[in-house]
Amino acid sequence: MSDQQKIRTSVEIYGHTYKMVGSETSGHMRLVASMVDEKMREFHAMNPSLDSSKLAVLTAVNATNDYLKLKEQVEQLEFELRKLKG
DSSP, X not given: XXXXXXXXXXXXXXXXXXXXXXXXXXXXHHHHHHHHHHHHHHHHHHOTTOOHHHHHHHHHHHHHHHHHHHHHXXXXXXXXXXXXXX
């Protein structure tokens, strides 16, 4: 992807500003950042002693776990759909 096709946007996550670059819309990138920020704040409320690095890792582990569960569900649904089609 060339630089001209990349979208750049600034987002705030857990009190820090980050410049994001990608092929998604600015709105999508802001939504992702908002969800990460929300999850980090949720984990901080449950574990106030964790620093931002540990909160970030905990958030990444949680997001990856959610992703893997959803991927497994999609694969199961695709399998069931193939069975129904014949």
